[in-house]
Amino acid sequence: MKLFTDAVIAILILTNLRLIASSRISACIYAVACQGVLLGMLPLLVGPHYLTVRACALSGATVILKGFFFPWLLLRALRSANVRREMEPLVGYTLSLMIGAVLLAAAMWFGRQLPLPVPDHSPMVLPLAMFTIMVGLFVIVSRRKALTQVLGYLVMENGIYAFGLAFALSEPLLVELGILLDAFMAVFVMGITIFHISREFDHMDTDRLSALRD
Amino acid sequence: MNYGRLALPVLALALAPLLPGIINRTKAVVAGRDGQPLLQLYYDLAKLVRKGGVYSRTTSWVFRAGPVVGLVSAVAVLTVLPLGGASAPVSFPGDLILMAYLLGLMRFFTVIAALDTGSAFEGMGASREVQFSALAEPVLLMALATIWLAGRNPASPVHGFLFSLSAMYSRLSLATWVRSGPALLMVAGSLLVVFLAENSRVPFDDPNTHLELTMIHEVMVLDHSGPDFAMILYGASLKLWALGALLAGLLVPVRTGNTWLDAGAVILGLFVLAVLTGVIESAMARLRLTRVPQLLVSAGFLSTFALALILWS
Numbered sequence: 001m002k003l004f005t006d007a008v009i010a011i012l013i014l015t016n017l018r019l020i021a022s023s024r025i026s027a028c029i030y031a032v033a034c035q036g037v038l039l040g041m042l043p044l045l046v047g048p049h050y051l052t053v054r055a056c057a058l059s060g061a062t063v064i065l066k067g068f069f070f071p072w073l074l075l076r077a078l079r080s081a082n083v084r085r086e087m088e089p090l091v092g093y094t095l096s097l098m099i100g101a102v103l104l105a106a107a108m109w110f111g112r113q114l115p116l117p118v119p120d121h122s123p124m125v126l127p128l129a130m131f132t133i134m135v136g137l138f139v140i141v142s143r144r145k146a147l148t149q150v151l152g153y154l155v156m157e158n159g160i161y162a163f164g165l166a167f168a169l170s171e172p173l174l175v176e177l178g179i180l181l182d183a184f185m186a187v188f189v190m191g192i193t194i195f196h197i198s199r200e201f202d203h204m205d206t207d208r209l210s211a212l213r214d
Numbered sequence: 215m216n217y218g219r220l221a222l223p224v225l226a227l228a229l230a231p232l233l234p235g236i237i238n239r240t241k242a243v244v245a246g247r248d249g250q251p252l253l254q255l256y257y258d259l260a261k262l263v264r265k266g267g268v269y270s271r272t273t274s275w276v277f278r279a280g281p282v283v284g285l286v287s288a289v290a291v292l293t294v295l296p297l298g299g300a301s302a303p304v305s306f307p308g309d310l311i312l313m314a315y316l317l318g319l320m321r322f323f324t325v326i327a328a329l330d331t332g333s334a335f336e337g338m339g340a341s342r343e344v345q346f347s348a349l350a351e352p353v354l355l356m357a358l359a360t361i362w363l364a365g366r367n368p369a370s371p372v373h374g375f376l377f378s379l380s381a382m383y384s385r386l387s388l389a390t391w392v393r394s395g396p397a398l399l400m401v402a403g404s405l406l407v408v409f410l411a412e413n414s415r416v417p418f419d420d421p422n423t424h425l426e427l428t429m430i431h432e433v434m435v436l437d438h439s440g441p442d443f444a445m446i447l448y449g450a451s452l453k454l455w456a457l458g459a460l461l462a463g464l465l466v467p468v469r470t471g472n473t474w475l476d477a478g479a480v481i482l483g484l485f486v487l488a489v490l491t492g493v494i495e496s497a498m499a500r501l502r503l504t505r506v507p508q509l510l511v512s513a514g515f516l517s518t519f520a521l522a523l524i525l526w527s
Binding site: 003006007010013014017021093094097098100101104105108123124127 | 393515522
């Protein structure tokens, strides 16, 4: 079981890597979808009680929302907005990878500094959560396209979710579902906004929006 | 020294030219052609050795020394190279660094021999080769460090002599894979990238191309002829064998204790790796040159992450 958990966590970290190294937006969306599915499986693997009704409900809702619904919504926005690639990111891809390595090191150091109240969890969950949050933030600030920034937001939310996993026992289900609902609303609204921005302006580079005047 | 162990380098010297043959044959089969005979490289070598060399008047002794030093370094690598559980004839603490830098010496002499010709194309190839291998070398060392850490027993104190390739690889068993499988899988991935990059195989360089502008390794050896070129081809196949053996020794965790069985399993693994390389070359196109560093940095990330994963748990 531990081997399997380790493998899932390693793949999760690698999906983050894929997100910051890929210029193709559809590849980024699939990476985030894969991350959503694996994150949904994680509550069943981590923690002392593997298969409770609560864990199954949480995991099912997460997989459906993050693994299928959000990616579907974003792929639809991608089709309607007619962009394929993030052409000129503010930070290049090779440099992004190196920054990713630094962030991972920072996350691991940070994970070691924070002892958790729950003893029986994999030691990699906390570094994973910190790394995912930082990658999400990094993607938000270093990419130009609104769609990639939404992906960054989603990944950051995934990180917060993974952080919550470490406390899954002491955290009520309602809070977890509330966060999911918030993320759902946010992505929904952002999907519509992207569609409107790209219809109005023929592109969705957010940094050019700051030049707008009324 | 155990003379029975000398069989490993001898086996490598005899079988290494078979690997490019298998790769080419796989590519031919996938493309629906008959392809070259499996032993084509042996015929080529025999033909080249019987020819005379042609030397340009602008070249110096460096140009003539390049292929010789390259071949000698490749043969020297074989003496410290284990095949999985089968130990190498020579092993001492830190021989993995010797191996990395013997490969470095081989590359250095190929590069300065290429620069010695004064050809602009060869200079371009040399520049690319140096750029990519500067990124590939840390990945190799990081991957080997991870393999060493994975094989070490947390209960017993660390002995210096374990830090040799043979000791590292003989401690790597099925139990190690069960204990830290994900990390080792990532190390295997990064070693595969190094294997393809260092041997100028497809996602990095196309060995079949004849356009000097895009070549890396082939362009550096354009001016060599006859026996010199034979030495380069033979040295390249030995390098293919050496880096492939590092990967196959990791992926084939057969540790029976019987040297012949272990070595045989790894050699079979090497042949499978050659087939896999052929399939990769058939399925992929060469990467744009600007994308190559990105892939190598990703491989570095992968092996560093594997190292951290093993240190963590």
